[in-house]
Amino acid sequence: MPPPGDRDDIEALIDLMARLPGLGPRSARRAVLHLIARRGPLLTPLAELTRKVADTARECLNCGNIGTSDICAICRDERRATGLLCVVEDVADLWAMERSGQFRGRYHVLGGTLSALDAVGPEDLGIPRLVDRIAAEGISEVILALNATIDGQTTAHYIADALEGRVTLSSLAQGVPIGGELDYLDDGTITAALAARKPL
Template sequence: MRDTSTSEIENLIALMAKLPGLGPRSARRAVLHLIRKRALLLTPLADSITEVAATARECLNCGNIGTNDICPICEDNERANGELCVVEDVSDLWAMERAGVFKGRYHVLGGTLSALDAVGPDDLRIPRLLDRVPAEAVTEVILALNATIDGQTTAHYIADQLSGQVRLTSLAQGVPIGGELDYLDEGTISAALRARKEI
């Protein structure tokens, strides 16, 4: 009796505890909070998550996550301005969109090349990228990959493949807005110094 009756709640706690950023204790707290705020939070969340489970999919063109086969950015003809921003992950695309400055389209690789993890070009969305460049009349590919070794290796590989076909750029490196020198790593400081500009 006891096992079956509360197992739905325990099951929910166990599932919530698998989310990044939540452990068993915070999952318990979250589930109690949900149950207390049933009308405000639990029921809407149940509906929302069921809806997302039924509809979320990767854009067949760029790898963005949306609810259609082709994502709204790829559908939007105003964004076919010849600029294509290559990112590692959907979260990077979302971060770029929050900045609200880029008006072109994206291509989500779904990771980086990695010799250690045996990730080759065909494991990422790289072949599709090479197809898109001529097909969508791309004039500039912005390689917005993370400033990690794997990210930069991947950027070099893509730059090699597209060399001569389009303008290739990467995000500027330097001191973040509001960043204090004292808290920055040496790599960032030396990159910012090398890329210094006339005032």
């Protein structure tokens, strides 16, 4: 903390910044001093944008994406009504999929994974709503793009069971990442890559 005195707002700002993921007390202090030293190019725009985003950001009522309208741009885009739906754990995963630029369907954001320990059930993840969407939007294919973790895969299995027979189902391939070196990969990845080897 900075010393007490006339810096209460600065101190409070440091406290808030320290609560962001990836920042601690020390980096929050550095960040705030950096902002104050760059008032025009950084601090003032940050104040305006945080205000705007606090006022306008909301979850898409249809898919759970974060945007500035009740129905997000992806759900509004008629060109993306391709009958193809991609199920992801959270909004960051949706954005990661979009950065690849390869998927032209729509999304369904679960907002987490099933967890008996944390009492997260299918309703909490909107899985019944997912089933409804598939009928309502005429979805014929679902890609499960969940994380390759135990929780992610458990959730994928549950969803696969729930959608069995209604749609064509697939999940992301598992294997060696592009640029990956075998020596640095875990056994599980190598096992998966070997099992799913491609004929040349």
